[in-house]
Amino acid sequence: QKEVEQDPGPLSVPEGAIVSLNCTYSNSAFQYFMWYRQYSRKGPELLMYTYSSGNKEDGRFTAQVDKSSKYISLFIRDSQPSDSATYLCAIPGYNNNDMRFGAGTRLTVKP
């Protein structure tokens, strides 16, 4: 079993839709939960991160962590074609810098 599981999609939604991206993880000791966005032929870009449980909002993006079920989510409101990218969840390992990444979900937002 991988430490971080993520459905690779692809996911296609119409412009303006609410998008829900999800990951599960196996180790209850993990504390930080990161979301990266990667455009084609680019490096991943840090979108936001949360510590422990709860929600964090940044503009149209909301990150949510449920430690009881080891489930993390990223919601995108009012999705735009410019949001079309691969979204990766990531969790720092025990040494913090050995990041464990999900497979990435490829999202397409159609105008």
Add this chain to the structure above:
Amino acid sequence: KAGVTQTPRYLIKTRGQQVTLSCSPISGHRSVSWYQQTPGQGLQFLFEYFSETQRNKGNFPGRFSGRQFSNSRSEMNVSTLELGDSALYLCASSFTSYEQYFGPGTRLTVT
């Protein structure tokens, strides 16, 4: 602030050769991590350097090595290249342990 830069951006090598990739972190960042990204395995952690010392290492063979210089710039080397080493190699720098910022990557093709 300038972002993480990686050189070269593209590289074609022959099986059995060796290759050196370079990474310049964001000014002030002392930690540099390297990742391999392939369609099959996703993003996998290679190693991390901090203050010229390797602090963490992923599960890759000894053909993969790296180093960091006093100005925090880092290089990674792959010796005796194999076809399976074809990948996007990403470098990430960080000030805190978990908040990593990625460069655009070096796309290595081994023929």
